Amino acid sequence: MRANRIVMDRPGPPSVLRYEQYDVAAPAPREVLIRQTAIGLNYIDIQHRTGRYPLPDYPSPIGLEGAGTIEGVGGNVHEFKRGDRVVYSGMPIGAYADLRLMPADRLVPVPPSISDSVAAGIFTKGITVHYLIFTTFAVKAGDTILVHAAAGGVGRILCQWAKHLGATVIGTVGTAQKAELARAHGCDAAIMYTAEDFVGAVWRLTQGAGVAVVFDSVGKDTFEKSLRCLAPRGLLVSFGTASGPIAPFDVFELNRLDSLYVTSPAFVTHTRDRSELLRRADALFNAVASGIVKISVDRSYPLAEAARAHDDLQSRRTAGISILIP
Ligand SMILES: NC(=O)c1ccc[n+]([C@@H]2O[C@H](COP(=O)([O-])OP(=O)(O)OC[C@H]3O[C@@H](n4cnc5c(N)ncnc54)[C@H](OP(=O)(O)O)[C@@H]3O)[C@@H](O)[C@H]2O)c1
Structure with a gap:
């Protein structure tokens, strides 16, 4: 045909x-x-x-x-x-x-x-968000989280869903217009990282506490700075490299920065099993139907x-x- x-x-x-x-x-x-x-x-x-x-x-x-x-x-x-x-x-x-x-x-x-x-x-984007916020790091009420590219496809779903779970959501975006969109879709605060150093902004917004987790899909331009936004024992979830591949780094940095964790999860690992794929799809469709996302x-x-x-x-x-x- x-x-x-x-x-x-x-x-x-x-x-x-x-x-x-x-x-x-x-x-x-x-x-x-x-x-x-x-x-x-x-x-x-x-x-x-x-x-x-x-x-x-x-x-x-x-x-x-x-x-x-x-x-x-x-x-x-x-x-x-x-x-x-x-x-x-x-x-x-x-x-x-x-x-x-x-x-x-x-x-x-x-x-x-x-x-x-x-x-x-x-x-793709919603199932990715589902595994990121329920499996990679189980977001819960009281957590403060940082999401890069917050107005993007994945970002916008992630911010809304995490907000619904009770998290305080800080997003980063490239333009003022995207900052407005991020705030309209779950972000409590949106940092324009093209105009302001996002590490300083995160420390100011969290009164020096740092965030529990960073969801970083930008990669090269944000990786090292993302580590510096984390509270002790916080987790950096590096799940994309829109700005390019991340430079090699010394794992001892994680020790020096107060026992941090880093992970780089993949969609395929979280959907390979058919029952897992169907369970995540069901949760996503329900989140959309109920207006959570x-x-x-x-x-x-x-x-x-x-x-x-x-x-x-x-x-x-x-x-x-x-x-x-x-
Ligand atoms: N690991 C996984 O399982 C998985 C699954 C799905 C998606 N992903 C990743 O998630 C990310 C988001 O995917 P998406 O499809 O929803 O795209 P998107 O977030 O809508 O678009 C990418 C955004 O990244 C930001 N960005 C920062 N620096 C950039 C640069 N140098 N070049 C281009 N963009 C840059 C831009 O937002 P600002 O203008 O606000 O900076 C841009 O709009 C991607 O990195 C993708 O590979 C990973």
């Missing part, structure tokens, strides 16, 4: 993203054919495009997250049928397409209360304009959630 997708012939700038027609085979056993209606745009897509996270082969498709309706099922698929609405996040790469095959094991049913656009916009899709781009979407995300022009529409 003829379909459309984005491919890249080599790593590089947004212009390497090329729109093409391709042939989709009939679903093999345990595979499902999905007519996609919305595709999630994630920072990891930038890392795949630039080659920071290398892809095995070129030309390569791109994209890890999509939602849509099942158009066909292969042999031995009993849990899904034609017409079911589903969402997924993860390998095999190739979500930037209007029609694609996916293993049934990775699919999650979308509840009627959630649109395809919202499902594709929140699935308020979601709007901030930007939609035609799939053919994926390069423009990449440019906006990488240039820090986006806030919140962006999707591609086939």
Whole structure:
């Protein structure tokens, strides 16, 4: 069957993203054919495009997250049928397409209360937030936490959910407009780290106590300073490197800075087990349905304009959630 997708012939700038027609085979056993209606745009897509996270082969498709309706099922698929609405996040790469095959094991049913656009916009980001604040560091009432890129896709969900759990949430953002958005989505205070040293601001806001945990997705530009924001025995959760890879550092620093902890968790570890994936998805959909996490899709781009979407995300022009529409 003829379909459309984005491919890249080599790593590089947004212009390497090329729109093409391709042939989709009939679903093999345990595979499902999905007519996609919305595709999630994630920072990891930038890392795949630039080659920071290398892809095995070129030309390569791109994209890890999509939602849509099942158009066909292969042999031995009993849990899904034609017409079911589903969402997924993860390998095999190739979500930037209007029609694609996916293993049934990775699919999650979308509840009627959630649109395809919202499902594709929140699935990766919201499940990431779920494991970060319930598993990596169990956020609870009374905690003061620091969240970098607080107005971003992951950041905005994290701040709202952590606030609901009773935490005091300090966010960092790049612009005054993003500071306003962060405050409207769960942040008690938003520090503009392009204008003010965020370490000093955190110590001022916490009256010298520091924070229990830093959720740091920025990496190179923030890592060392994030350590300096922590209370004794605090945890730095380094879960992304939007500004580039973190320089090697001496683990003894953790001792010197009052017995700190550092971890670098991955989405795949927290969703490999299907029951864990379904449990986290259920919690996320419930958080959205009950209004704990308020979601709007901030930007939609035609799939053919994926390069423009990449440019906006990488240039820090986006806030919140962006999707591609086939
Ligand atoms: N480990 C995991 O399981 C996992 C899963 C999902 C996502 N992630 C990570 O979580 C992060 C957020 O993902 P997202 O898709 O929601 O993206 P996003 O936060 O919406 O976009 C990235 C944001 O990072 C900030 N930033 C700071 N320095 C930057 C730089 N030099 N270049 C670009 N951006 C910079 C910008 O916000 P300001 O303008 O406010 O600074 C930018 O808007 C990414 O690092 C991603 O890789 C990790």
